[in-house]
Amino acid sequence: MALINSLMSWIMKKRMHQIELFMKYPSEVQNEWFENLIYNGRHTEWGKKHGYTSIKTPADFANRVPVQSYEQLKPFIDRLKNGEQNILWPSETKWFAKSSGTTSDKSKFIPVTKEALEDCHYKGGKDMLSLYCNNYPETNVFDGMALMMGGSSQSISAQNDSYYGDLSAIIIKNLPFWAEYLRTPGKEVALLDNFEDKLRKMTEITVNENVTNLSGVPSWTLILLHKIIESTGKSSILDIWPNLEVFFHGGVSFTPYRKEFKKLIPSDQMHYLETYNASEGFFGIQDQKNNSDLLLMLDYGIYYEFIPMSEWEKEYPKTIELDAVELGVNYAIVITTNAGLWRYKIGDTVIFTSKDPYRIRVSGRTKHFINAFGEELIIENAEKGLFAACEATNASIKEYTAAPIFLKDKEAGGHEWLIEFTTPPNNIETFTEVLDQTLQDINTDYAAKRKGNMALKRPLIRVMKSNTFFNWLKDKGKLGGQNKVPRLANERTHLEQILEYNN
Known part of the structure; x- marks a missing residue:
């Protein structure tokens, strides 16, 4: 096997020259893919509908084609699943990735073309x-x-x-x-x-x-x-x-x-x-x-756009191109791909940590956050808080989720955390204190709402029995693959369901 290892290592290293090229010329590579995608899509049903033959620039594209959600593309995807072709992409589409970015009963079917x-x-x-x-x-x-x-x-x-x-x-x-x-x-x-x-x-x-x-x-x-x-x-x-x-x-x-x-x-x-x-x-x-910051891969048949946080909730959000992003800002990703996803919101948010080359850190999901009281708690905050709490109490976490405790009878609201530990904390009070303080240190909105316990009380931690989350996912038919527990939610549906499995 030593010969195979040497040969394969040599083959893999040869690709580094191409990676270095898109790191050095990111805008040029992205513009080439933009032109390639528009050209290939021009005679599809979607391309004809949006006049792709006259689209010359990314600005034309943004003005002509609205940002799409899965629900908006679903009628076209359903037709592809039934055997129709040349709808979103010219080549045959016969594979569909069942998306598990959510644990709800409603599944998404993402087209996967040969390209x-x-x-x-x-x-x-x-x-x-x-x-x-x-x-x-x-x-x-x-x-x-x-x-x-x-x-x-x-x-x-x-x-x-x-x-x-x-x-x-x-x-x-x-x-x-x-x-x-x-x-x-x-x-x-x-x-x-x-x-x-x-x-x-x-x-x-x-x-x-x-x-x-x-x-x-x-x-x-x-x-x-x-x-x-x-x-x-x-x-x-x-x-x-x-x-x-x-x-x-x-x-x-x-x-x-x-x-x-x-x-x-x-x-x-x-x-x-x-x-x-x-x-x-x-x-x-x-x-x-x-x-652990991630190099954004720019030559994979994907053209990227980004939605600033101020535009997330708008019906027609404005996007920016790669060369206009700023460091440390939370963006939602919009992609156009050679699978026929046109200006598609994937639901993830990222923060750029470098522009030379472009590196990102995944900060969360556009729908997976808690903002019941103006605290703007995102997954990145939660992970840092839990990491600090585990370090302070020699704990390790297997699964978790969190949701709001809503205001009731003039009492302040809060966050309820369901946590299944592999190694329980040596002191749950210390765990709670460190989690709370770390969230205040890294999130000024959270800190403001926690001040004086006026809007937000101290977090409520509930320790779940072993296999609570596993059994919940099993009953929903969501075991394995890329299925995962929703980490943060702005409402209590998942949390209340999971609590029933802890009895």
């Missing part, structure tokens, strides 16, 4: 390895197997040869042969629909493999690692996979899970590389060793 699969999702996977090999030239990652904790796929129509599933399942189902050769377990197990059956079979198979790298959502990957420890009786994952060296993770913030991973994989030589990918596209990859 999006090859030029975006697969390219992102290869670049993830390219950047890793560039940072760690002595890597032996290709000497063993890759373990990907993915989702499942289901057929829509045998007649149309179309199917839907978790994005990871679509990727696995269409992997090139060389990638399949270096991956475990095989497709028949990786694509199982029943998560608990998949977990059992993955454990049985992978404990006998030489796994060198993991990829997936941290929460689901942790469940697999705990299952493997339980089934083998070992004290460390390194006792099973001594050559494990990297975990490529994304989907949710890694902060609440970092301590638990280090406990299971006690090695200073274990690396953690963050990625930012979703059903709609692959957007960012950590490109520096000791900085």
Whole structure:
């Protein structure tokens, strides 16, 4: 395998020249993709409707095509699912990623074209390895197997040869042969629909493999690692996979899970590389060793626009182009892609930490925040607060969610936190105090509302029993893949449901 490792590492490093080009010429690369996308879409039903043949500039595009939500694109996507073609994109569209960015019963089906699969999702996977090999030239990652904790796929129509599933399942189902050769377990197990059956079979198979790298959502990957420890009786994952060296993770913030991973994989030589990918596209990859900020990937068939916070709630929000963004400002992302998503709001918010090159940090979701009292609490704030509280009390968190406690009988409102700990805090009072104080230190709006307990009381922490969140997701049919617990909500629906599972 040493020869394969050397060859693959060399191939991956060759891509670095192209990455350096879009880092050096970001506007030029984005303008090229803008022209390419408009040109390819001009004869589709959507392109004809919006007069793409006469669109010459991004300003023309913004004036001609309104920013789109999923609900606005859904009628077109439904027709694609029924077999119609050339509606949003000229090439055949037969794959649909079932979005799990929400745990509501209503699912989104994001079109995945051949171009999006090859030029975006697969390219992102290869670049993830390219950047890793560039940072760690002595890597032996290709000497063993890759373990990907993915989702499942289901057929829509045998007649149309179309199917839907978790994005990871679509990727696995269409992997090139060389990638399949270096991956475990095989497709028949990786694509199982029943998560608990998949977990059992993955454990049985992978404990006998030489796994060198993991990829997936941290929460689901942790469940697999705990299952493997339980089934083998070992004290460390390194006792099973001594050559494990990297975990490529994304989907949710890694902060609440970092301590638990280090406990299971006690090695200073274990690396953690963050990625930012979703059903709609692959957007960012950590490109520096000791900085988890994400390099915005600009040559993946995606044209980016950004909505400033002041425009979020408007029916027709104004967007800005990449070269107009400012550092430290919260923006919602709008994408136009070679999957036929035109000026599409993906629902994520980011903050730019660098403009040379463009690096971002995911700050939350446009709908996942708490602002019941003007406190503007976003997920990034919550993660920092919880991290500080865990550090102060030697705790580690498995899952959490939070929602408002609304004003009642002239009493101040507050925030209720449901937290399932892997390692409980040594003092829940200290945990609460540190969380509250950290939120005040990093969020002036929160601090103002907390002053004198007038609008916001001290946070209420409820410790959940083991597997509370797992059982809630299971009953909703949301186990595995990119499904995740909503972290923050401006109303109490999810929180009240989860509380019932704690009885």
